Amino acid sequence: MGMTITEKILARHAGKARVAPGENVWVNVDILMTHDVCGPGTIGIFNEQFGAGAKVWDPDRVVIIPDHYIFTADAICHRNIQTLRDFVKAQGIRYYYDPDFVKGDGMPSPYRDPSQTRYKGVCHKALPEEGHVRPGEILLGTDSHTCTAGALGQFATGVGNTDAAFVLGTGKTWLKVPATMKFVFHGHIPPYLSAKDLILAVIGRISVSGATYRSLYFTGEGIASLTLEDRMTLTNMAIEAGGKNGVCDVDEKTLRYVRSRSTRDDWEVVEEDDDASYHSVHEWDLGAMEPLVAKPHSPDNTAAARECADVKLDRAYVGSCTGGKITDMIFVASLLAGREVKIPTFVVPGSTEVHADMLRLNVRGQEKAAGEKSIWETLEAAGCQMGASSCAACLGGPKDTFGRLNEPINCISTTNRNFPGRMGHKQAGVFLASPLTVAASALTGHVTDPREFVTKPIATGEAGTV
Amino acid sequence: MQDIITGIAYVVGDDVDTDQIIPAEYLMYNPSVPAERKLFGRYAMVGVPPAGAGLPKGRVPFVDQTDESNSRSRFSIVIGGRNFGCGSSREHAPLALAEAGVQAVVAEDYARIFFRNSVNGGYLVPFQCAQRLCESVQTGDELEIRVAEGLLRNKTRNTTHKLEPLGDVAPIIEAGGVFEYAKRTGMLK
Numbered sequence: 001m002g003m004t005i006t007e008k009i010l011a012r013h014a015g016k017a018r019v020a021p022g023e024n025v026w027v028n029v030d031i032l033m034t035h036d037v038c039g040p041g042t043i044g045i046f047n048e049q050f051g052a053g054a055k056v057w058d059p060d061r062v063v064i065i066p067d068h069y070i071f072t073a074d075a076i077c078h079r080n081i082q083t084l085r086d087f088v089k090a091q092g093i094r095y096y097y098d099p100d101f102v103k104g105d106g107m108p109s110p111y112r113d114p115s116q117t118r119y120k121g122v123c124h125k126a127l128p129e130e131g132h133v134r135p136g137e138i139l140l141g142t143d144s145h146t147c148t149a150g151a152l153g154q155f156a157t158g159v160g161n162t163d164a165a166f167v168l169g170t171g172k173t174w175l176k177v178p179a180t181m182k183f184v185f186h187g188h189i190p191p192y193l194s195a196k197d198l199i200l201a202v203i204g205r206i207s208v209s210g211a212t213y214r215s216l217y218f219t220g221e222g223i224a225s226l227t228l229e230d231r232m233t234l235t236n237m238a239i240e241a242g243g244k245n246g247v248c249d250v251d252e253k254t255l256r257y258v259r260s261r262s263t264r265d266d267w268e269v270v271e272e273d274d275d276a277s278y279h280s281v282h283e284w285d286l287g288a289m290e291p292l293v294a295k296p297h298s299p300d301n302t303a304a305a306r307e308c309a310d311v312k313l314d315r316a317y318v319g320s321c322t323g324g325k326i327t328d329m330i331f332v333a334s335l336l337a338g339r340e341v342k343i344p345t346f347v348v349p350g351s352t353e354v355h356a357d358m359l360r361l362n363v364r365g366q367e368k369a370a371g372e373k374s375i376w377e378t379l380e381a382a383g384c385q386m387g388a389s390s391c392a393a394c395l396g397g398p399k400d401t402f403g404r405l406n407e408p409i410n411c412i413s414t415t416n417r418n419f420p421g422r423m424g425h426k427q428a429g430v431f432l433a434s435p436l437t438v439a440a441s442a443l444t445g446h447v448t449d450p451r452e453f454v455t456k457p458i459a460t461g462e463a464g465t466v
Numbered sequence: 467m468q469d470i471i472t473g474i475a476y477v478v479g480d481d482v483d484t485d486q487i488i489p490a491e492y493l494m495y496n497p498s499v500p501a502e503r504k505l506f507g508r509y510a511m512v513g514v515p516p517a518g519a520g521l522p523k524g525r526v527p528f529v530d531q532t533d534e535s536n537s538r539s540r541f542s543i544v545i546g547g548r549n550f551g552c553g554s555s556r557e558h559a560p561l562a563l564a565e566a567g568v569q570a571v572v573a574e575d576y577a578r579i580f581f582r583n584s585v586n587g588g589y590l591v592p593f594q595c596a597q598r599l600c601e602s603v604q605t606g607d608e609l610e611i612r613v614a615e616g617l618l619r620n621k622t623r624n625t626t627h628k629l630e631p632l633g634d635v636a637p638i639i640e641a642g643g644v645f646e647y648a649k650r651t652g653m654l655k
Contacts, residue, residue: 169654244578395554
């Protein structure tokens, strides 16, 4: 009997010919990622367990990306950045992306030019951009959305500080091999849908615990029709169904991206066997799907956007590892171009590369011509409030975080979670939706099906493809 | 791990996520700094919406916030429903519960990372019970968990409930976490 991509990757990294779901294996880890929220605690456990002078197992396989609490005046948050800097220096870690503008007093002034800072922004966007995500590898990160990287055909999952400290010292971890749930999407993605609608449909059908301890495998011509970035939206939210990881097949889009970015070339593509066995198989026809929202306070509380037109909104938010990529920004800008938002709308690029691309490209994802508006300018002209790249209000964060919900208001958001208090205030209502639905709703002030605005396919050009 | 865990129950419902267990606004504290570690105990469970905080009635603070130096809860066993600990991978969640004095959680099932963090970090024992205890146990009930027998006794209501076996992770829980486990099995020196 054949194996799934996930089973094959775990078997190879455990030095076994094959593994079966339910089996516990010790595996060698390719990359360990941490950030400013979990890094200091991880370093603390590492020092305690391996000794203050101990060295990490391989400094070139440790990637540290501060992204969570960057634009805040909170001195403890600044201290945490310094803890990372000290560790990186002592360990000789070269893949560290420093927010060089955080100097330790008051609210930091953001980078002046996003293409001229070492700082990268949200780790899950920065990891593939900086060449740390490769098919067939194992990536662990101290963040639940580490599963995002599975879109590029690897095994990626989130772990806690203790597990991360163990990996830092040994390069190994134990994993239970997950059974795989197969999600097949038929047809071609229509212009009014994005991957966010697909993953909300999945979570709505199987629930927020429907994939607990399991792998989610997304396949079919519908997935092949998605941009690589949109596939990352799918795998990003595997955790919102309780999944251990999410994974997509590797195709030419993946290979082109990874070949142009990877810091190493010793990787190998792993393919799903035709006779692999599954926990369950679920199928959708993209032509029959509708734009969805997840209503407060759970990602599985889904409904068609058109059924929620009576929901009045106070705010719209575009950003995060889920909905802050360059294609997400193009989707939003193409709807807002030449129009004005009706409610306060906050926009936060997922990375400094996304930010730079927003300044460089037009709403069709092409180099902007002289006199033509950039994506950034288009959004500004529509009345959006623009922020610097970071996790920002997606997870609430310190009270002075850009876009944070400090009042019990209704917000429609391209982010990933809407449990009580996730974006700040416990009584705030967060509606999760695609960038298109968020943009359409920002224009009307109530939950709006983007089909009211999208009449033809939205070109994204070469944005985010290499 | 103790053979018998006794304590007062604090009951919550389904899908209590890590933002409810420890809201993101407190994650800047570093658990490796003792004074900051204590704060996780102080803010444990403050994100649970009032109606669901201490079922069946709700509005029961998990940690008394009136004393500013308090970081301990009078409840040392948390009873949850389905998918306890879903959401983020923050190890601060089981750590916060442990800092507040929680020794065990008994839920219908767990989100994977919370369960793993509880076990590998050696913070608390995540028991599973097939019965819907969050509807039969009430906040304030006196409970006793007999670990070897796999039983939970509700001394207030005089009922006994069977717990699921700890299974594969039992040796790691016994050892007190993944580091101790790895040392005992010779993986770490």
